[in-house]
Amino acid sequence: MNSPQGNTAWIKAMPVVFVLIWSTGFIVARYGMPHAPPFSFLVVRYFLSILCFMLWIQLARVQWPQSRSQWLHLSVTGILMHAGYLGGVWAAVKAGMGSGLSSLIVGFQPVLTAIWLSYSLRGSDQPGVSRRQWLGLLLGFAGLLMVVWRKLTLGSPMDHVTPVNMAFAVGALLSITIGTLYQKRFVQPCDVRSANTVQLLAAFVVTLPLALAEPEAMHWNAELAGAMAWSVLGLTLGGSSLLYILIQRGAAASVTSLMYMVPPTTAIIAWLLFGETITAATLAGTALTALGVSLVVRASPR
Template identity: 30%
Template sequence: MTRSRWLVPALSVLFVPLWASGFIAGKIATGHLEVPAVLLWRFVIALAVMLAAAAVLRPALPVGRAWLHLAVTALLLQVGQFSFVYSGLASGVPAGLSSLILGMAPLLVGLLTPLLLATRLGPAPVIGLLIGATGVYVVLADDLGGGLGWSVVFPVLGMLALTAGTLYQKRFNDRTPVVTSVVVQMATSLVATLAVFPFLGVAWLPPTPGGWLAVVWLGVINSAGAFVLMFLLLRWRSTVYVSSLLNLVPATTALTAVPVLGEPLTAQAVLGLAIALVGMFVGLGRFPGRWGRDRPGRDAEPVPAGAAVPPP
């Protein structure tokens, strides 16, 4: 229990900027090469990193239908989500607006969790998720009227894929070692991308150093790193806990886009970040009084990433 008191908060603090960086790096990457090539190199690099980790940790292999469940999760959480998100970024959807739309996924995950995963929710997480959703809306509300047309559909579809993949990961893959889970998902995603790549007629290699830097960041930091953290937090806490953290991503993306992408900083971004922080505070059960005793996801002692997880 002592270990989880510092480990989970530390990983939570690290998770938000790593996840948010995917929108920034994705916007840069899609400015240098086509979406299929971005996906291809993301999965190649992430798979190489995770295979190296697997060689050291030697985690247990999936058993039986776990292989199929991991493949389904990969198609939803990896191929589906990022194909749509990168297509939107390449079509001109701002990184901040993409993160705002993807920020709606935590609300759907939190509301669907009791129906699909038989998890009891008290008032705190529901109210916290609603406050967080309000915060991410405030951050970039003006962009919703920016005349982007049908391009906005891409991040909406990505948000639905993220919601489905998060729930599926929690429901069917929670007992698979984290490193094994990420390796199989990246391998599945790479195979799916390679299967269609020859028919798309796009260049394979990033043409500039900036393109290489962006795809390396997506593969190592945002893909391998962020998803390992996500799966660990899903295992050690709950979908609501992870959803509350994801509420902070749109505001973090908006603030990061100021120095990196040159997007202007507005009072709305600061206000939205503050509201999202309150939503996370309430959603994680840190609100004083009776709600504070309704904390979701009081989980057992963390399990090492390479170890098999016992039944709940």
Template identity: 35%
Template sequence: MDRVLGPLFVLLWSSGFLAGVFATRDVPGLSLATVRLMLAGGLLVAVAVATGARWPRGRREWRDLVVTGVLIQAVQYGATSCALAFGVSAGLAALVLCLSPVVVAALGGPVLGERLGPLGWLGSAVAVAGALVAGLDHLDDGGSIAGLALLGLGLAGFAGGTLHQKRVGDRMDLRTGSAVQVLVGAAVLAPLALLVDGGVVLPHTATGAGALAWLTVVNSGAAVLLLFALLRRGTAASVSGLLYLVPPVTAVLAVPVLGQPLEPRTLAGLAVTLTGVVLVQRASRERQRGGLAATRQ
């Protein structure tokens, strides 16, 4: 199943950077993030109610959902949307945010007790190298210093949220938990949008509306649910390691969507990155098998 869910997650996550480029041409960054989270939250609440999902109980469950919602939804989406609005390219945004697996791997040991091991670190290094090769063409179109700083903030939010979700997310119902997290993100960003954008701005073109709809349903809905489902099945490092594939896949998708040329360097970077991800996944499976063997003894 992971062989299907993993590639699907990468494809959906990559598409969000391209949709974000179209959407931020029509809507300011904070307004875009706020509206997409509000709409996605309403959609997830409807799904949860229709399917009779269990809602959180107790202060601890609510607290954990709020923490992850602030980090992944508000900080990561809000900062990334603003970075794109500042002129950062989709390729560079994907390249910076794909570094989150390195942060997750480095902190996974002390926070989660997940050790990458030599093979995992080798795979991470190979994957980062491939992502850099694929993203070299985007290093000179980074927009403003503010845009790059916002990408760094988004990177920190996503990595921190991934670690927290992996640590506490096993007891979360994916439907209601995701709904709460998304709405928490919207609640955090809405006052900022009112202050910075002068109100929550809506798209005024068909392209902007379509991009917003894609971001709402596909990225804030389906992709986040896939991320949490994958985190339940694997280690934080192995799941976040899929993000190494996002920059080259984004570059490939940009050919038909944005009309950008596909450079041989992008294809080479994709091949190298895929090799690294395979090594990270193999290291994760070996660790899990070792843990199961130790438990049975």
């Protein structure tokens, strides 16, 4: 049996573990993108993830959501946070948008979430976004801009912005933002394994027609297989499950502010694995982002 101290330590470590796992998404893009069209890759990822979760559910005798409305709400969040967000990011990068710009656009999510919360909670008894949290959000976004600035200014000559890839990136931003707020508002607490499976089933159904319409075929090799394995076991079973738990446990603005830490952490991982350059601006931006996130997630004094 787990001790209360062990459970408390794990709960405190969840945000750090989530950021580390979520930041490895660039590995999937770096190794998988050249060998597979975006929606075909994602539909296989969803299918394999569903199989893994189904086996886990069967072995652990996990209970499924009990009401039709809960299935509906989970399906909506799955379409938004899996199909919409991942599909938009992958399609934008595949269509030529650089990783720096796509990270910056999607990284606007915490501010967009805070703006919505401030507007929707105005005049209610519920606490909105405090001034300290607004400061943290702005500092975090400034740090994010410092981290991705080099990629924005020194990107590949092949990187270009078009109405199509910009629409994909903005669609991903809106999907993850709306999905997070929707889940926090409508999804009742339930087992993360069955909840994730329902979400993935909905994402699979929506993404499958798009994958079948892609003219490019998947070319399986060691790089694509490795990227697929990690995307299923690490990013979906691990990262998506942690994101679900964090949203259920925490305030929306605090949870989404963790996304600010993904690009800086990705830069550090890229330096460790691929020897990519880390500049003074990257280090300063990482520190500024960490400070901003700490201001957002720190409990308000009572």
